[in-house]
Every structure is written in structure tokens, then in C-alpha cells.
Amino acid sequence: MPHVNQSSNRQTNQQQLKLGIYCDFQNVYLSPELASSLLAFASARGSLISRKVYYNSLFENQASAKEYLQRIGFKCEDVTCSLKNSADNQLKSDLIDDVYNNQSPDIFILVSGDGDFANPVQFLQDKDKNVIIFSQRGNVKQRLKNLANEFHFVDELPQLVVKNTQPKNACIEFDITYNETIEYLIEAINTALVQKKRTGFGYINNLMSKLFPKYQGVSSIYVPDANKFKSFGQFVDAVVRDGKVQKQGHELFLIA
Structure with missing residues (x-):
């Protein structure tokens, strides 16, 4: 904890x-x-x-x-x-x-x-x-x-x-790690592609929330230095730099 x-x-x-x-x-x-x-x-x-x-x-x-x-x-x-x-x-x-x-x-x-x-x-x-x-x-x-x-x-x-307005400490258990969230992202992209949906940032972020209840937006991602991602786009850029997914414009794709 x-x-x-x-x-x-x-x-x-x-x-x-x-x-x-x-x-x-x-x-x-x-x-x-x-x-x-x-x-x-x-x-x-x-x-x-x-x-x-x-x-x-x-x-x-x-x-x-x-x-x-x-x-x-x-x-x-x-x-x-x-x-x-x-x-x-x-x-x-x-x-x-x-x-x-x-x-x-x-x-x-x-x-x-x-x-x-x-x-x-x-x-x-x-x-x-x-x-x-x-x-x-x-x-x-x-x-x-x-x-x-x-x-x-x-x-x-x-x-x-x-x-x-619930006590904030009640939400701590929902913090998820950066690596976990990458797995959620990849699964959401794959699901969208199977459904023949566009993989835009908004749709993928929404789909992650639906597929994985622990994911409550980028503010729920725990990082060691305690600095939250300010936006979904900022999180995506980090994942792209780590070579986990590809980005074309504002659509996401899996690494071949």
C-alpha cells in the first residue's frame, strides 16, 4: 500500500x-x-x-x-x-x-x-x-x-x-500501476479492432473503463514519484515511447 x-x-x-x-x-x-x-x-x-x-x-x-x-x-x-x-x-x-x-x-x-x-x-x-x-x-x-x-x-x-465526496482513502485501493494500465490499453485496442471500431483516444479511454473497473481514468494510475498523468494523451505518449503501442494521429494500434 x-x-x-x-x-x-x-x-x-x-x-x-x-x-x-x-x-x-x-x-x-x-x-x-x-x-x-x-x-x-x-x-x-x-x-x-x-x-x-x-x-x-x-x-x-x-x-x-x-x-x-x-x-x-x-x-x-x-x-x-x-x-x-x-x-x-x-x-x-x-x-x-x-x-x-x-x-x-x-x-x-x-x-x-x-x-x-x-x-x-x-x-x-x-x-x-x-x-x-x-x-x-x-x-x-x-x-x-x-x-x-x-x-x-x-x-x-x-x-x-x-x-x-466519499472519504478519499476509500479510493486508494483502486490505484493501479503503470504496467497494469498498459495491459488494459492493449486489450482495449485489440477489442476495438475486433469490433471494427476506430481506436481514437476518447473511445479507447472509455472502453478501458468499461472493461476494467479498477481503471478510473488516468488519475487512478499510480506512479512511484507520485506525479499523476494529467491526461490520457500524456499517458499514451509514455506508452508509445516505451514501444508498447503505436500512434497515428490520435488513433492507436498494436505493435505488429
């Missing part, structure tokens, strides 16, 4: 991750309870530096939500243009712009099930960002779901908040 001080250092490194929330309110309605739970979920993962909701005040149900969202700290972006997907386009633009900010999030939380966000999510991952997606049941495109580094339905938020 890792030394107590090492465990504490690893938790501190995780808390230093920066997060941003981007909510497509026209696609996913957040009640006051779910909006508060979303903030609690993000705050438990690190430092929440951005919290934006995109809505259209021409719709009464969206305009009425602005008051409680602003009260709990969201920045509400009113996109009243009547053109189709205008709010989505503004959200996409902000995602790209925020990648290049000095205080760019390490983790982007996207609240939407709209398939139009698949390419922006891929762009974020190409920039070595992790993407967590929340969608409503019955209103999510499968490609978007598959791309997510982590995916949840919004109605799961209250339970996720309880799980995330």
Missing part, C-alpha cells in the same frame, strides 16, 4: 486540475437541483474556472431558468439569433477559444447530447484535453457518447456527487 504522504500528494495533484462547464440548455434542461449537483461534481474533480450556460431568452422556459442559474454562479450566454443551431455555434466557438486561453481547462464538461459536438470534442482531445459529457436519456447521439472520456446521464448527478 502506498505511503500515506504519497497518497496525499496524488490527491493534491488531482485537485490542481482545472475544469470548465459548457451547457447547451436548449438540449439539456438543468433543474436547480441538477445545476447545483453539476457544480458540486465539477468542484470535487479540481478547480472550476469556467461555468457557462447557453440559452435563448425567446423561449420562456429557458429565460425563466436564468435567475437561479446566475444565482449559483453560472454565466448565462443569451443567444437570441433565430437561425438554427446559433447557440450551439456560439458554444463551439467558445470551446475552441478557451483551449488557447492562458487559463485553459484541463477537463471540459459538456452538457449536451447533440451529435454536432462530436467534431469539437475530437478537437479538444487532439489538444490533449479530457471531455466529460452529460446528456439526457433518449437524447444523445451514439458517436458523441463513444467519444467522451467519461459519460453520464444528468439524472445520475446526485448519486455521482455522493460518490465523489
Whole structure:
């Protein structure tokens, strides 16, 4: 079992991750309870530096939500243009712009099930960002779901908040070694190839979580010097340098 001080250092490194929330309110309605739970979920993962909701005040149900969202700290972006997907386009633009900010999030939380966000999510991952997606049941495109580094339905938020606020020492047993994680990575790539799926970073990371419950994202990988991998891309680069897998662009392949 890792030394107590090492465990504490690893938790501190995780808390230093920066997060941003981007909510497509026209696609996913957040009640006051779910909006508060979303903030609690993000705050438990690190430092929440951005919290934006995109809505259209021409719709009464969206305009009425602005008051409680602003009260709990969201920045509400009113996109009243009547053109189709205008709010989505503004959200996409902000995602790209925020990648290049000095205080760019390490983790982007996207609240939407709209398939139009698949390419922006891929762009974020190409920039070595992790993407967590929340969608409503019955209103999510499968490609978007598959791309997510982590995916949840919004109605799961209250339970996720309880799980995330459990005593941290309860999670220590899930730490896995770098070498173990390489084995998980290779198995996930092989599974994806057998299924004739693309082996993009987001899909493989998600598949590893499904196949191996011990794997809870790159923050669960234990390394001797207590420095966590900050992103899945950083972990992949290390594995490629060690000659265990090959990378072409942002797709992964087994060594022949």
C-alpha cells in the first residue's frame, strides 16, 4: 500500500486540475437541483474556472431558468439569433477559444447530447484535453457518447456527487500501476479492432473503463514519484515511447 504522504500528494495533484462547464440548455434542461449537483461534481474533480450556460431568452422556459442559474454562479450566454443551431455555434466557438486561453481547462464538461459536438470534442482531445459529457436519456447521439472520456446521464448527478465526496482513502485501493494500465490499453485496442471500431483516444479511454473497473481514468494510475498523468494523451505518449503501442494521429494500434 502506498505511503500515506504519497497518497496525499496524488490527491493534491488531482485537485490542481482545472475544469470548465459548457451547457447547451436548449438540449439539456438543468433543474436547480441538477445545476447545483453539476457544480458540486465539477468542484470535487479540481478547480472550476469556467461555468457557462447557453440559452435563448425567446423561449420562456429557458429565460425563466436564468435567475437561479446566475444565482449559483453560472454565466448565462443569451443567444437570441433565430437561425438554427446559433447557440450551439456560439458554444463551439467558445470551446475552441478557451483551449488557447492562458487559463485553459484541463477537463471540459459538456452538457449536451447533440451529435454536432462530436467534431469539437475530437478537437479538444487532439489538444490533449479530457471531455466529460452529460446528456439526457433518449437524447444523445451514439458517436458523441463513444467519444467522451467519461459519460453520464444528468439524472445520475446526485448519486455521482455522493460518490465523489466519499472519504478519499476509500479510493486508494483502486490505484493501479503503470504496467497494469498498459495491459488494459492493449486489450482495449485489440477489442476495438475486433469490433471494427476506430481506436481514437476518447473511445479507447472509455472502453478501458468499461472493461476494467479498477481503471478510473488516468488519475487512478499510480506512479512511484507520485506525479499523476494529467491526461490520457500524456499517458499514451509514455506508452508509445516505451514501444508498447503505436500512434497515428490520435488513433492507436498494436505493435505488429
